[in-house]
Amino acid sequence: MECVQEGTIAGMATPAMTATRQYWLTGASSGIGRELALLLARQGHTVYVSARSLPALQALAANYPQLLLPLACDVSNDQQMEQVFDCLSEPPLWLDGIILGAGICEYIDVPALDGGSMRRVMDANYFGVVNACRVALPLLQAARMRDPSRKPEIIGIGSMSSYTGFARAEAYGSSKAAMSYFLQSLRCDLQNEIAVTVVYPGFVATPMTAQNDFNMPFMVSATQAARCIADNMGKAKLSIHFPWQLHLLLKLATWLPGLWYGRIAILLGRRDKAG
Numbered sequence: 001m002e003c004v005q006e007g008t009i010a011g012m013a014t015p016a017m018t019a020t021r022q023y024w025l026t027g028a029s030s031g032i033g034r035e036l037a038l039l040l041a042r043q044g045h046t047v048y049v050s051a052r053s054l055p056a057l058q059a060l061a062a063n064y065p066q067l068l069l070p071l072a073c074d075v076s077n078d079q080q081m082e083q084v085f086d087c088l089s090e091p092p093l094w095l096d097g098i099i100l101g102a103g104i105c106e107y108i109d110v111p112a113l114d115g116g117s118m119r120r121v122m123d124a125n126y127f128g129v130v131n132a133c134r135v136a137l138p139l140l141q142a143a144r145m146r147d148p149s150r151k152p153e154i155i156g157i158g159s160m161s162s163y164t165g166f167a168r169a170e171a172y173g174s175s176k177a178a179m180s181y182f183l184q185s186l187r188c189d190l191q192n193e194i195a196v197t198v199v200y201p202g203f204v205a206t207p208m209t210a211q212n213d214f215n216m217p218f219m220v221s222a223t224q225a226a227r228c229i230a231d232n233m234g235k236a237k238l239s240i241h242f243p244w245q246l247h248l249l250l251k252l253a254t255w256l257p258g259l260w261y262g263r264i265a266i267l268l269g270r271r272d273k274a275g
């Protein structure tokens with residue numbers, strides 16, 4: 001599968017990933033995050049793997065006990081996140097990168113705008129990213145001090161759902177648009193020190209999409225998604241999009257909003273409800 005990548009900030013390209021690195025990956029217990037954790041460990045990197053379920057993290061870590069280090073946390077819990085590394089006997093002194101994969105998806109059924117659902121999704125997908133960045137930033141800066149030739153990186157897993165409006169995505173799409181903007185803004189403030197990449201996947205076969213009862217065109221496997229992200233790490237990419245077919249179609253939708261909102265989005269919405 002080919003990925004679409006956009007832009008590299010001038011002078012920010014980092015060397016190919018030869019040396020082993022130290023990452024923190026949230027959302028590691030299943031789906032894309034799990035595959036990415038295994039891939040990075042296979043390459044010899046150390047990964048602090050986070051999710052709420054400790055047993056799932058322990059089962060994952062059993063594959064590479066020296067390299068995958070379980071760190072259970074709820075990214076939406078502000079207090080817990082402030083002390084997230086305190087439970088480790090040897091907390092990391094630096095991080096070469098953080099991969100923000102923790103996320104949930106809940107669909108909204110208008111006209112009942114479920115405030116609880118909107119808040120839960122925003123808490124996990126947006127405030128979870130903010131919380132993890134707050135913890136990681138000093139450790140990323142420590143990595144920069146440790147090796148000024150290398151840019152530490154923040155990689156946020158967004159979604160193509162933030163390109164344009166989708167039926168029933170009032171919670172999920174908004175949270176991904178918010179996290180994407182947050183990271184792009186952070187990039188402006190950090191660009192000389194830390195690379196910030198936003199990943200925009202289309203549909204990926206994971207437990208998250210297993211709940212969907214509608215057509216998911218150009219769906220890719222979690223392994224393909226993880227490979228696409230891993231292949232572009234260390235390159236200071238502004239964004240990564242896959243699969244390219246859905247990326248192009250949805251970009252076209254943003255250029256033709258009358259057609260999208262007047263016809264296609266309505267048809268897709270009807271299909272969901274009929275599902």
Ligand SMILES: NC(=O)c1ccc[n+]([C@@H]2O[C@H](COP(=O)([O-])OP(=O)(O)OC[C@H]3O[C@@H](n4cnc5c(N)ncnc54)[C@H](OP(=O)(O)O)[C@@H]3O)[C@@H](O)[C@H]2O)c1
Pocket residue numbers: 026027028029030031032033050051052053056073074075076100101102103104124128157158159160200201202203204205206207208209
């Ligand atoms: N699958 C797709 O089609 C697709 C498309 C675009 C973007 N994405 C994004 O890709 C990322 C990974 O999704 P996935 O498809 O791999 O889904 P998944 O299999 O459901 O994995 C979600 C991961 O996030 C963790 N998580 C959820 N809420 C959390 C919280 N509050 N604190 C800590 N960890 C939390 C889950 O573990 P616990 O439940 O144990 O906490 C799990 O490890 C998500 O951000 C998702 O929005 C997915």
